[in-house]
Amino acid sequence: MKHIIIGTAGHVDHGKTQLIKTLTGTETDRLKEEKERGISIELGFAQLKLPSGKQAGIVDVPGHERFIKNMLAGVGGIDLVLLVIAADEGVMPQTKEHVDIIQLLQVKKGIVVLTKTDLVDEEWLALVTEEIREYLRKTVLSQAPIIPVSSLTGEGVPELLQLIDKFVEDTEERVSIGNLRLPIDRVFSVTGFGTVVTGTLQAGRVMVGDTVGIMPQGLVSRVRSIQVHGQKVEQARAGQRTAVNLTNLEVDDVKRGSVLVTPNSVEPSHRMDVKLLLLESAAKPLKNRARVRLYLGTDEILGRVRLLDREELEPNQEVYAQLELEQEGIAGKGDRFVIRSYSPMRTIGGGVVIDSNAPKHKRHRPEVIEALATKEKGTPEELIDQFLANKQGLFSLEEIVAGTGLSSEAVEISLSKLVSEQKIKSIVADKKHLLLALPLYRKWCQEIKSMVINYHREFPLREGYPKEELRSRKFSFTNNKNFQYILQSMEVDGVVKLYDKTLASPEFTGDLAHSQQTIVDGILKTIEEGKFQPPSWTEVIKKYRLKDTEAQEYLQYLLRTGKLLKLGDDELYLSAEKYHQAKDKIVEYLKENKEISVAQTRDLLNTSRKYILPLLESLDRERLTRRVGDSRVLV
Numbered sequence: 001m002k003h004i005i006i007g008t009a010g011h012v013d014h015g016k017t018q019l020i021k022t023l024t025g026t027e028t029d030r031l032k033e034e035k036e037r038g039i040s041i042e043l044g045f046a047q048l049k050l051p052s053g054k055q056a057g058i059v060d061v062p063g064h065e066r067f068i069k070n071m072l073a074g075v076g077g078i079d080l081v082l083l084v085i086a087a088d089e090g091v092m093p094q095t096k097e098h099v100d101i102i103q104l105l106q107v108k109k110g111i112v113v114l115t116k117t118d119l120v121d122e123e124w125l126a127l128v129t130e131e132i133r134e135y136l137r138k139t140v141l142s143q144a145p146i147i148p149v150s151s152l153t154g155e156g157v158p159e160l161l162q163l164i165d166k167f168v169e170d171t172e173e174r175v176s177i178g179n180l181r182l183p184i185d186r187v188f189s190v191t192g193f194g195t196v197v198t199g200t201l202q203a204g205r206v207m208v209g210d211t212v213g214i215m216p217q218g219l220v221s222r223v224r225s226i227q228v229h230g231q232k233v234e235q236a237r238a239g240q241r242t243a244v245n246l247t248n249l250e251v252d253d254v255k256r257g258s259v260l261v262t263p264n265s266v267e268p269s270h271r272m273d274v275k276l277l278l279l280e281s282a283a284k285p286l287k288n289r290a291r292v293r294l295y296l297g298t299d300e301i302l303g304r305v306r307l308l309d310r311e312e313l314e315p316n317q318e319v320y321a322q323l324e325l326e327q328e329g330i331a332g333k334g335d336r337f338v339i340r341s342y343s344p345m346r347t348i349g350g351g352v353v354i355d356s357n358a359p360k361h362k363r364h365r366p367e368v369i370e371a372l373a374t375k376e377k378g379t380p381e382e383l384i385d386q387f388l389a390n391k392q393g394l395f396s397l398e399e400i401v402a403g404t405g406l407s408s409e410a411v412e413i414s415l416s417k418l419v420s421e422q423k424i425k426s427i428v429a430d431k432k433h434l435l436l437a438l439p440l441y442r443k444w445c446q447e448i449k450s451m452v453i454n455y456h457r458e459f460p461l462r463e464g465y466p467k468e469e470l471r472s473r474k475f476s477f478t479n480n481k482n483f484q485y486i487l488q489s490m491e492v493d494g495v496v497k498l499y500d501k502t503l504a505s506p507e508f509t510g511d512l513a514h515s516q517q518t519i520v521d522g523i524l525k526t527i528e529e530g531k532f533q534p535p536s537w538t539e540v541i542k543k544y545r546l547k548d549t550e551a552q553e554y555l556q557y558l559l560r561t562g563k564l565l566k567l568g569d570d571e572l573y574l575s576a577e578k579y580h581q582a583k584d585k586i587v588e589y590l591k592e593n594k595e596i597s598v599a600q601t602r603d604l605l606n607t608s609r610k611y612i613l614p615l616l617e618s619l620d621r622e623r624l625t626r627r628v629g630d631s632r633v634l635v
Helices: 016-024 032-037 065-075 093-105 122-135 157-170 366-377 380-389 397-404 408-420 438-458 467-474 480-492 514-529 537-543 548-560 576-593 598-605 609-621
Strands: 004-009 044-049 055-060 080-086 110-115 146-148 181-183 186-190 194-200 205-207 211-215 219-228 231-233 235-237 241-246 259-261 269-278 290-296 299-307 318-329 336-341 347-355 424-429 432-437 502-504 564-567 572-575 595-597 625-628 631-634
Touching: 004 016, 004 093, 016 044, 016 055, 016 080, 016 110, 016 157, 080 093, 080 157, 093 336, 093 347, 110 122, 110 157, 122 146, 146 157, 181 194, 205 219, 211 241, 219 235, 269 366, 290 318, 290 347, 318 366, 347 366, 366 380, 380 397, 380 408, 380 424, 380 432, 380 438, 397 408, 397 432, 408 424, 408 432, 424 438, 424 480, 432 438, 438 467, 438 480, 438 502, 467 480, 467 502, 514 537, 514 548, 514 572, 514 576, 537 548, 548 564, 564 576, 564 609, 572 576, 572 609, 576 595, 576 598, 576 609, 576 631, 595 598, 598 609, 609 625, 609 631
Parallel strands: 004 055, 004 080, 080 110, 110 146
Antiparallel strands: 044 055, 181 259, 186 194, 194 241, 205 235, 211 219, 211 259, 219 231, 219 241, 269 318, 269 347, 290 299, 290 336, 299 318, 336 347, 424 432, 564 572, 595 631, 625 631
16 A cells, blocks of 8 residues: 655645644644644644545644644655645745755655635735746746645635545555665654654655664664654654554653664764755855754754865855764765754755765865766766775675665676676675675775785795784784685685695695704704703704894794694704604603613613603694603503
């Protein structure tokens, strides 16, 4: 079933609330102050049953200048606007401001409802109708029909309902796929149920039992129950006026302007790239870094406008700009917004969000403007390509959806195309794909290959480049898990060869130069000549006149390749051959004698206690022997 939201707009006391009461039977002025003063202050909501049996939600927005911000909170999610103009007064100041807002938010479907026709004659009605038509000629409502009605007599009401019915029939239903997004316009508490939030569901759907996020606060809650048009339902879809009862939240935790979202689907931001139009009716040019009031979704946020290619923006001009916000906001690509001057408060412009989480740009850079033009008008493939081209690291599908403002389905299709065209690198990790720009991946491959080759040249005795050192130098921007995925992909692509803690060039064999091999053979020979009582490492390197750093390189090489084995904490080393000989002798002795003492081991190997103790402890660590009292037995 189609779900359409109708919103009213118009000057104060032009009969919006009375019109809704006539159409629906619902009194939308619910506050005591509203009833006493006869004007709407807060948003009002009603359900309209049409002649065809279809249903639509109606949002009654305040018309008084002081309550424009509440009007903006309601108009953002509407599909059809009823511009209400009193026949006895015609176009008034708030009529004009509301039309400006409708224009900026691009609400293209509308009906002009000429109310209070019982107060004027036909000649006057014709003059007012002509005035309205001329005023709307250059707006999105230029083709809107004008229907005269009287809420008092009921004249014109049936014709208005038939026309609304036709508009509803011709209006496309909002798509319910993709991530949930519900800008919150009311928060209240219901005894026995707790906190309830309401709003127009702009994208996705929400079901009872769903886990949802509340942004920008970063809260997480669960959906206890849902109402649509006052009826309890199991799920709500895009386009519906929705009330959501949330668990484990206090009323003070949430506010109008917060957004109910799929967890982790969006990030709050202090900076947004936009295309900005300054209204022709603006009193003066807008200067760079002017402080403004931003109306986005249901939120009002103070911020400044950074003009990227000029010092001031003239009325009726449109430019790319950046909004710097004083508190975090939530938006998606393509969201419409309105700005009002800080003081006095007047609607002066608005536009569309291009990047809801933008980096800071340098001003007066043609390439920045070109990039924003691509983001605004580019294909999904171009948007994804550009998003990844400006980022370091690996990104999941969900992160790309949040960063580009595209739907999950559009991102999946586009990524498949980009990978096949070799524009994007896909790395499979834990059964999901992590993505990055292919030119960036190739750049990393080239840099790392060069670094590893140079490392082998400088340290030929080492196994390879230490992974942790590489991560610290080149990949500190990402976590260790993603770093490992990058290296694994490079190994598959033949760029590197991975070991436990190092990486090497695939061509690196570890073969030593003749001079190095001579030293290695000499060191081993010297140590082996000492049999089970070899000289210390200090004595060995003195013989070969090795510098400390050079000696350390040879030692690490011999240990890594298993040619030497360290005994204990002192500088005691046995060659691998002598160690295994010692082990074989001790095992043979134990098989015949069941146990062996330190003294017996010393006599067996013809060495000293200094070597025997660390040797026996090493066999214990191998779980070959076990100490019992002062002796060892086989395990």
